[in-house]
Amino acid sequence: MAKFENAYPLILAHEGGYVNDPADPGGETYKGIARKMNPDWLGWHIIDLLKKQPGFPESLQSADAIEIKKQLDYEVRSFYYLHFWLKVNGEKIINQQVAQSIFDFAVNAGVSVSISLSQSVVGVTADGIIGPKTIEAINRFDAEQFLTAFALAKIVRYVNICNKRPVSKKYFFGWVVRSLNHSL
Numbered sequence: 001m002a003k004f005e006n007a008y009p010l011i012l013a014h015e016g017g018y019v020n021d022p023a024d025p026g027g028e029t030y031k032g033i034a035r036k037m038n039p040d041w042l043g044w045h046i047i048d049l050l051k052k053q054p055g056f057p058e059s060l061q062s063a064d065a066i067e068i069k070k071q072l073d074y075e076v077r078s079f080y081y082l083h084f085w086l087k088v089n090g091e092k093i094i095n096q097q098v099a100q101s102i103f104d105f106a107v108n109a110g111v112s113v114s115i116s117l118s119q120s121v122v123g124v125t126a127d128g129i130i131g132p133k134t135i136e137a138i139n140r141f142d143a144e145q146f147l148t149a150f151a152l153a154k155i156v157r158y159v160n161i162c163n164k165r166p167v168s169k170k171y172f173f174g175w176v177v178r179s180l181n182h183s184l
Helices: 004-015 043-051 063-085 096-109 111-122 132-140 143-164 166-181
Strands: 018-020 028-030
Touching: 004 063, 004 096, 028 043, 043 063, 063 096, 096 111, 096 143, 111 132, 111 143, 143 166
Parallel strands: none
Antiparallel strands: 018 028
């Protein structure tokens, strides 16, 4: 069975630190957690306090911020585990790479979008809910074939996003690389 401990560091590698990009529909983000979509995340209270300190966000890397960073890291890890890993039933997926790919796309595009796309790949009703039938179909499906088809489906989705919202084109190649990282 897939393990969150193996998948989580890969999410952090893609999500970076503190960003406030006006072109990003999520707005202000910390390690990929968008404030607009998650305004009640406990980490925002910590970040709001830190923003009042000189040198933010670089101050997060200072020796004085070690305990604060530990608390933020705990909040980030808990957030991803509760809101994404558990919701995609990552621990019930046998292949680690398949679970990581579904989890990563859930973080990037939303849980129901990731589940629906994975359901389409394995040929079950795409309802955005990952129940026993979907888990069984994913676990029966050839992992390499799944990862390839899922990566292609993600890229098609990103093309559609860029066609509908041209300002998102600046993210396109990063999204493609992220999609392919899980299919290799």
